[in-house]
Amino acid sequence: MTKKEQRIRKIKKGRFWGGFAVLLVVTVIECVILGLTLQMAWDLVLKENFTNEYERINTIANCYENGISDAEMERILGDEKRIYFVKDQKGKLLHATGEDTMSDEWGEIVLDTFLEINEEAINEIKNVGDKVQVEADIHRTDGDASGLDLDLDIDDDLYNVRSRFMRIHTDREIPVFRSRNGGVEFDFPALAKWVSDVRFFEDEEYYRGNKILELPFWIECELGEGILYGKGFYKMRYADMAMMVGLLAVIGALLAITFLILIFSMISVIRRQRKANAVFFMDEVTGGRNWVWFLLKVGQFLRKRRNDRYNFAIADLVFVNYRNFCMCHSVAEGEELLTKLDVTIRRLLNRRKEACAHYASDHFALLLHYETQEELKKRLEELITTLEQIDKEHNFSFHLGVNPLPAKLENGRTVRRKKIDIDEQYNNASTACMTLTDTEGSAIAYFDEKLIEEQKWLDRVQEAQKGALENEEFLVYYQPKYNPVTGQLTGAEALIRWESPKYGFLSPGRFIPIFEKNGFITEIDHYMIRHVARDQKRWIDAGMNCVPVSVNVSRAHFIEHDLADQIRDMVDAEGAPHNLIELELTESAFFDDKKAIIHTIGKLKEYGFAVSMDDFGSGYSSLNSLKDMPLDVLKLDAEFFRGENAGERGEIVVKEAIRLAKALHMKTVAEGIEAREQVDFLAEQGCDMIQGYIFAHPMPGDKYEMAMKNGTPLEGDETQK
Ligand code: C2E
Ligand code: MG
Ligand code: MG
Numbered sequence: 185m186t187k188k189e190q191r192i193r194k195i196k197k198g199r200f201w202g203g204f205a206v207l208l209v210v211t212v213i214e215c216v217i218l219g220l221t222l223q224m225a226w227d228l229v230l231k232e233n234f235t236n237e238y239e240r241i242n243t244i245a246n247c248y249e250n251g252i253s254d255a256e257m258e259r260i261l262g263d264e265k266r267i268y269f270v271k272d273q274k275g276k277l278l279h280a281t282g283e284d285t286m287s288d289e290w291g292e293i294v295l296d297t298f299l300e301i302n303e304e305a306i307n308e309i310k311n312v313g314d315k316v317q318v319e320a321d322i323h324r325t326d327g328d329a330s331g332l333d334l335d336l337d338i339d340d341d342l343y344n345v346r347s348r349f350m351r352i353h354t355d356r357e358i359p360v361f362r363s364r365n366g367g368v369e370f371d372f373p374a375l376a377k378w379v380s381d382v383r384f385f386e387d388e389e390y391y392r393g394n395k396i397l398e399l400p401f402w403i404e405c406e407l408g409e410g411i412l413y414g415k416g417f418y419k420m421r422y423a424d425m426a427m428m429v430g431l432l433a434v435i436g437a438l439l440a441i442t443f444l445i446l447i448f449s450m451i452s453v454i455r456r457q458r459k460a461n462a463v464f465f466m467d468e469v470t471g472g473r474n475w476v477w478f479l480l481k482v483g484q485f486l487r488k489r490r491n492d493r494y495n496f497a498i499a500d501l502v503f504v505n506y507r508n509f510c511m512c513h514s515v516a517e518g519e520e521l522l523t524k525l526d527v528t529i530r531r532l533l534n535r536r537k538e539a540c541a542h543y544a545s546d547h548f549a550l551l552l553h554y555e556t557q558e559e560l561k562k563r564l565e566e567l568i569t570t571l572e573q574i575d576k577e578h579n580f581s582f583h584l585g586v587n588p589l590p591a592k593l594e595n596g597r598t599v600r601r602k603k604i605d606i607d608e609q610y611n612n613a614s615t616a617c618m619t620l621t622d623t624e625g626s627a628i629a630y631f632d633e634k635l636i637e638e639q640k641w642l643d644r645v646q647e648a649q650k651g652a653l654e655n656e657e658f659l660v661y662y663q664p665k666y667n668p669v670t671g672q673l674t675g676a677e678a679l680i681r682w683e684s685p686k687y688g689f690l691s692p693g694r695f696i697p698i699f700e701k702n703g704f705i706t707e708i709d710h711y712m713i714r715h716v717a718r719d720q721k722r723w724i725d726a727g728m729n730c731v732p733v734s735v736n737v738s739r740a741h742f743i744e745h746d747l748a749d750q751i752r753d754m755v756d757a758e759g760a761p762h763n764l765i766e767l768e769l770t771e772s773a774f775f776d777d778k779k780a781i782i783h784t785i786g787k788l789k790e791y792g793f794a795v796s797m798d799d800f801g802s803g804y805s806s807l808n809s810l811k812d813m814p815l816d817v818l819k820l821d822a823e824f825f826r827g828e829n830a831g832e833r834g835e836i837v838v839k840e841a842i843r844l845a846k847a848l849h850m851k852t853v854a855e856g857i858e859a860r861e862q863v864d865f866l867a868e869q870g871c872d873m874i875q876g877y878i879f880a881h882p883m884p885g886d887k888y889e890m891a892m893k894n895g896t897p898l899e900g901d902e903t904q905k
Contacts, residue, residue, distance in 0.1 A: 207453075211446050218435050233418050238403060241414030244268055245405035248412055254281060268414040270407065278410055286402050286413060396421045467542040469519050470526040475549065478541035479606050482551045485537055486589075486601040489553075497560060498606070499550040500585040500613040501529070504626075505578070506546035522546075524574055532567055549610055552586075560588070561628075568626045581624075585617025587631040615639055645698045648684065653707055657683050660715045662733065662888035664897070665853055665875040668867035671896045675853075675873055677734045677768070678716045679882045680708065705738040712736070713751055717758035717765060719885055724760070728892050734766035734796060734817075742769070745780065748787035755793075762792035766817065770798045778812065785813055796853070801841065810848060818845040820871075822856020835865065842869045 244266055247257050257266075267282030277284075399418040404411055465477035473481075486496065503525060510518035522542065529540045529548060539551040554560040568582050587609055590599050616631035652658060658680055665675040682690040699705040712735050723730050741747055755765055767788060769781075785795050796817030797809070801824055810818075824838050838854075845852045854866050857876030866874060879897040891898055 207446060207449050211442055214442050215439065218438055222431070222435050233420070237401075237416035237418070240266070241268070241403040241405055241412070241416055244414050245407060245412040248279070249407050266414060268412055270410050270412045272410040282415070284413075285400075285415075397425070467526075470523045470542045472523070472526040472530065473539070473541040475541055475543050478539055478543075478549050478551070481539045482606050483602075485539065485551065486604055486606075489537065489601070494553055494555055495560075495588060495591060496601075497552045497554065497586050497588040498609045498613050499552060499564070499587065500543070500610060500617045501548040501550060502583040502585075502617055502620075503546040503548075504581045504583055509578070509580075521575065525571060528571060528574060529567070532570065543610075547614070549613075557588070560586070564628055568628070572626060581626040583617050583620040583623065583626065584628045585613040585615065585620070585631065586628060587613035587616060612636070641694075642698055644687070645695050646702060646704075648686065649695075649699065649702075649704050652682060652684060653711060657685070658708065658711060659683055659884065660712060660719065661882040661884055662891075663875055663882040664880045664888065664891050665731075665873040666879045666897060668854075668863050668871055668874045671879075673731055673891060673895050675731045675734065675766070676888065677875060677882075678712055678736070680712060681882075700738055700740060703740060705740050706744075709735070709737050709741055710750070710754060713754050713765070714758060717755045717760035720760040720764045721758050723889065723892065724764075728889065729895070730764055730892070732764050732766045732794060734768045734794075736768045736770075736798065739770060742781055742784060743777065745783075748784050748791060748793075751788065751793065752791045763794070766794040766796055768796045768798040768819065778809075782812060782814075785815065789814060789816075799855075801837070807844075810844070810850075815848075815850055817851045817853055819853045819855055819875075822876075825854070825856055825858075825862050838866075839869050842866075842871055846870065 244257065248268075248270060269280035269282070269284055270278040272278055397420045399420065401416050401418060403414050403416045405414065406412075465473055465480075467474040482498070489496075503522065506518055506522070509521065525548065526540065526542055529550065533540055533550070534553065537553040541549050543549045552560060552563070554563065564584055564586065568584060571582050572580055574580065589601075589604060589609060612631045612635070615635050616629040619629050619635065620627045659682070661679045661681050662676045663679055664673050665677065666672065667674050680692050680696070682695055684690060696705065696708075699708055716733050716735050720730055720733060737747075737751075744750070751765075751767065752762070755762060769785075788795050794816040795814075796819055797813070797815050798819045799821040800818050802821035818841070820838060820841060824834055824841075842852050851872040852870075853873040853875055854862070854871050855875050857863060857866070857874045857878050859878065862876075863874055863878060880891060883891065887898075
């Protein structure tokens with residue numbers, strides 16, 4: 185996952201879990217406080233009652249062991265009528281007062297007590313087995329201490345008097361109560377059940393005017409010769425019970441309210457979160473998904489399907505006519521169209537593994553899932569066809585840059601999908617799309633690594649161009665043109681070269697197309713015209729036989745209405761005669777604003793410059809342009825003399841083109857001539873000039889000076905640049 189993705193996820197999560205966590209903590213704290221309160225209340229009401237009863241039965245046990253009679257016992261116990269009986273270890277009844285109502289089910293409460301025997305008592309102990317009456321404090325672990333007379337059997341381990349334990353037993357099922365770590369603890373569910381059985385006990389008494397309930401239970405006390413079972417009563421006042429029930433109800437209600445608040449807040453947090461997410465991931469223009477969503481979703485898909493044998497591709501879809509449409513209609517209508525596109529694209533995708541989002545302006549980002557390249561291609565073509573028909577009144581076109589995500593690394597290892605940087609991959613798709621900028625109509629371009637190299641080169645060239653011009657790194661090379669019959673030098677073409685200290689010697693193919701796109705070509709053309717004029721002037725001054733030199737003028741230049749004046753001023757500034765400068769326009773330039781071109785050509789001719797049509801026959805030749813443009817020279821494109829074009833049919837076309845040029849009073853130059861037979865054929869057809877490697881390669885100025893002096897092609901021309 186990229187850092188960006190992590191950041192987005194954090195924002196998304198943080199909003200939800202932050203609020204929820206605070207709420208949860210508050211709820212837990214509240215529950216703990218309520219729980220503690222409840223326990224304190226239980227302890228207060230129940231614990232004391234149990235321990236009191238235990239002490240009473242324990243006293244009876246001590247009395248019994250000391251041989252105190254029933255009558256005496258009654259005296260000790262006051263009006264309490266305690267029922268108890270004694271059984272020996274085998275269960276034989278030894279003594280009984282009242283009825284045995286014990287059931288076989290036993291519960292247990294362990295009340296940890298220990299005896300602290302004072303030193304005086306210890307001194308009275310003589311032998312093991314002595315019966316000694318000592319006064320001892322019973323310390324209960326709940327901190328309550330009460331004095332009690334006890335008879336103790338002294339056993340081996342005097343100081344380790346065992347904990348006593350009490351067993352309680354009622355006629356009903358009794359819960360198991362245990363105490364741990366010295367404290368008295370109640371088994372709440374069992375105790376609650378016991379208390380809920382209240383209705384079975386009928387003994388009701390009044391205690392200080394309060395109606396009380398008595399719940400009977402049995403307590404077991406170990407004696408030396410057996411076990412004494414005494415009946416205890418858990419006395420509960422109705423008032424206490426009402427308080428307990430009230431307290432329980434309040435606590436229950438509080439807990440329920442807290443719980444409800446928690447649930448409601450969770451629901452509302454989730455709802456708010458959903459709304460916030462919807463806004464966070466919504467594209468404000470289309471109302472669909474935005475780029476942030478795309479980043480997250482695509483990341484999720486790729487991680488989830490990291491072992492999927494199918495492939496993924498990221499695409500950049502450009503709605504070519506968007507800006508124009510907005511200009512002619514309105515931005516609102518344009519955005520409506522974008523929304524329609526967004527909906528249509530999403531309908532055509534499989535939402536479980538593909539995604540689409542509006543990136544910005546006229547761009548959409550797509551993630552596509554596919555098995556074979558052919559299948560992907562077919563789907564994309566269908567997608568474009570569907571989008572083209574989105575509006576019946578307009579002919580819309582779309583450019584699609586597709587970047588199939590790499591499955592293997594250069595070293596042959598499989599790419600880990602979760603590591604893929606989506607931003608970078610989308611950028612690659614956009615790079616592929618950019619190659620379609622000049623393409624008319626809809627088109628699809630696929631990304632490959634070469635494009636990155638090209639892009640890098642483009643960047644470097646753009647970075648270096650200004651400095652290169654200032655440092656005069658651009659050189660003017662001259663390629664002579666010769667008469668095919670006489671072999672005499674009749675002209676030359678100035679061709680640029682870049683001697684870059686950083687990138688070496690570069691031919692125009694490496695940088696001219698870049699300059700044409702970024703507009704720097706205008707500066708270059710000016711630079712060339714100035715240098716050629718300067719050279720011509722220098723050569724004239726040196727008394728050389730100068731011939732016209734043609735300079736390429738970019739199509740981009742022709743939109744400038746004062747181009748002819750600019751050229752005239754530049755040439756004049758260098759002091760060169762106009763008739764020694766010819767301007768070459770590429771054929772495609774003639775399809776631009778015709779009126780403006782005719783105007784510029786007219787002016788150039790008026791100033792005495794010759795104008796030629798370069799690369800005639802290379803593209804969309806328009807004989808019509810020949811008719812309308814008052815041109816001086818027609819340069820037949822090298823393609824006429826290459827490959828299939830070079831055959832018999834090609835010769836017919838060349839022958840007719842030359843004838844046509846002548847009829848229109850234009851001179852002809854054949855470009856790219858490399859073979860003797862071609863020269864002979866062209867000579868026969870009356871072609872005026874030959875520009876080709878057969879005679880000369882483009883050469884630096886000093887060498888061209890030699891060619892000028894020579895007048896005919898130089899022997900062994902090695903200038904292969
Ligand atoms: P172009 O104006 O059509 O120039 C003719 C191209 O054909 C030159 O390539 C030249 O070296 C090449 N050539 C000439 N004879 C032969 C031959 O026999 N065989 C082969 N294979 N090629 C031959 P170069 O110099 O590489 O220039 C390429 C293009 O770059 C030019 O085509 C022109 O469009 C452009 N260019 C060159 N210099 C300039 C310039 O200063 N300004 C502008 N705007 N464009 C220029
Ligand atoms: Mg040219
Ligand atoms: Mg040419």
